[in-house]
Amino acid sequence: MSLLQDTIGKIESLDKEMTAKARDRVNHLIKPPTSLGRLEDLAVQLAGITGNLFPVVDNKAIIVMAGDHGVYEEGVTSNPQEVTFAQTLNFVKGITGVCALGRVSGxxxxxxxxxxxxxxxxxxxxxxxxxxxxxxxxxxxxxxxREEAIHSLEIGIEIANAEINKGANLLGTGEMGIGNTTPSTAVLSVLGKIDPLEITGRGAGLGTGGREHKANVIKRAIELNKPNANDGIDVLAKVGGLEIGGMAGVMLAAAASKIPVVIDGYISTAAALIAAAIEPKAKEYMITSHASAEIGGQKASELLGMKPMLYIDLCLGEGSGAALAFPIVEAACSMMKNMVTFAEAEMEI
Structure with a gap:
């Protein structure tokens, strides 16, 4: 059995018994009902993911997949393709946006x-x-x-498994790739059955043809390749990207190992759509970090069926939104561990 198929086969729905216990505890913590809002839902999700009423997320890693795109030659962006190479090396130096933000939670x-x-x-x-x-x-x-698409997915699985084997109990996804809002929009267009012009944004910088040219390139690619919306691997292969496949693989691996995975912005959400198309239960392990300022960002989150936690006009990528969301995930765990119920506090309600 291939690594991809083996990983998919291990993905189960969340622990319903633990989810119910967590919800009961959250409802009886010393606070007004629902006063901690979506933090309460996050705590319940984390308990269901991990099978632990008091989940721990003290070993965090953001896996940043880097890749270039042949569609760059169509003039869809104004940024030099060499930036992918240069910026990827900067991750090692610790000087990029996600590196700075990741320091906050270690x-x-x-x-x-x-x-x-x-x-x-x-x-x-x-x-x-x-x-x-x-x-x-x-x-x-x-x-x-198709073989290359599967290879990219399996690389993501392998990298995620390696980090999990080192003790990682919270993963985030990030990417680097000049021009990658173009395949991301193509993926969203196919899976959401949306006209590319509705969801095509500027990315890191539009090419000389502007937004309409970029949308037309995407539309032409979809018409030419005819990706099958019912086959996530086919969509990835025909109009996706290698880093998109890598991130989708990370998400599948996290779900198979019952590890929460925080999704970054637009490109990461496109990868999440691919992962969910391959195995819908993988969505249960995902936490969406922020609402991307990209035009298609909201549509992508809606199609994924998840509401982002942060609305602060981010569109950097790299995993920056995941890094910002990590402390919120930690806060949900702290709420479960360090708050007491009314009964534990011996308080009448």
């Missing part, structure tokens, strides 16, 4: 080259798991073969 940042267009220097500190030198141009044919 999260480790794990950069992975799953498809950068050029080779990184030896001993760069970036994990080299390159499937190929960037995807092919989806406006001229499939972004990758």
């Amino acid at each position: 999260a480790r940042i794990i950069p992975v080259d799953v498809g950068i267009k050029v080779d990184l220097p030896e001993n760069s500190g970036v994990i080299n798991r390159k499937v190929k030198y960037g995807t092919d141009n989806m406006a001229k044919g499939p972004a990758m073969t």
